[in-house]
């Protein structure tokens with residue numbers, strides 16, 4: 556029996572829940588949202604899919620789930636310029652989740668922004684083993700990067716490491732992409748604005764995050780051992796610790812099976828270390844009491 560909990564059933568949580576119910580990969584789904592009318596509406600809508608999945612809205616069942624998807628909290632609007640600016644609003648929501656799952660031993664996927672900092676927060680707060688907590692964002696950033704590469708007639712073969720935010724780091728060297736430094740900075744500026752274009756137009760990003768989160772959940776459920784870029788608790792990789800940061804990983808049934816540290820060129824390394832400094836500073840501000 557495989558169970559998934561979705562903590563926060565708004566656009567992203569609801570979207571992934573609907574994928575999960577129709578996938579044939581889960582038996583039990585636990586939904587939770589602090590806004591009761593939405594929670595009940597989402598439950599009914601999913602029940603009406605008439606798929607063989609048992610659906611509960613009892614928050615006490617979250618801790619027993621194999622995978623928890625954390626998607627509760629405030630999203631950005633056009634007045635909230637950075638994901639990091641959501642930290643003070645969303646830490647209390649993460650604390651509520653932590654209080655529900657103090658001894659959790661399953662796999663926790665952190666989507667709520669700022670995803671890197673909240674991944675670190677929940678790791679420390681719950682005491683999960685570091686391979687069992689996965690911050691989401693790198694796959695989405697990578698897809699946006701490859702879209703921009705295609706527009707410039709460059710081979711769409713890049714990944715994004717670093718923060719899921721302003722300090723994201725497009726990696727050109729691994730794919731042998733010969734892009735000069737000013738073009739790299741121009742692409743980076745475009746990428747920093749990529750999701751805000753969507754937020755301004757339709758209120759939030761939705762289809763792409765839901766798609767990529769479901770790819771990640773499926774990789775865990777099917778033990779696919781595929782390559783992803785996820786935010787992982789740093790344990791000396793590139794000399795970095797004290798934060799969670801986007802890095803290449805292999806994903807399977809036990810979560811992060813391994814972390815890779817490919818060689819970066821000097822521009823990429825400088826930006827990566829800046830990202831680590833930025834996220835580590837935010838992590839130092841966290842209170843774990």
Ligand SMILES: NC(=O)c1ccc[n+]([C@@H]2O[C@H](COP(=O)([O-])OP(=O)(O)OC[C@H]3O[C@@H](n4cnc5c(N)ncnc54)[C@H](O)[C@@H]3O)[C@@H](O)[C@H]2O)c1
Pocket residue numbers: 562563564565566567568587588589590593626627628629630631641645647648651665666667668670691692695719759760764
């Ligand atoms: N990491 C990524 O790549 C990525 C991608 C998309 C969205 N996000 C983030 O995911 C989060 C959710 O985005 P969304 O578009 O689904 O927002 P949304 O507003 O549609 O849904 C958020 C839900 O959280 C619920 N909620 C708020 N506080 C809660 C609490 N204390 N307990 C339980 N539920 C609570 C709300 O009632 C709402 O239903 C945001 O922080 C957003 O920035 C991250």
Ligand SMILES: O=C(O)C[C@H](O)C(=O)O
Pocket residue numbers: 630631638668695750751760764
């Ligand atoms: O940009 C946001 O605030 C939402 C999310 O992190 C995204 O990248 O789509």
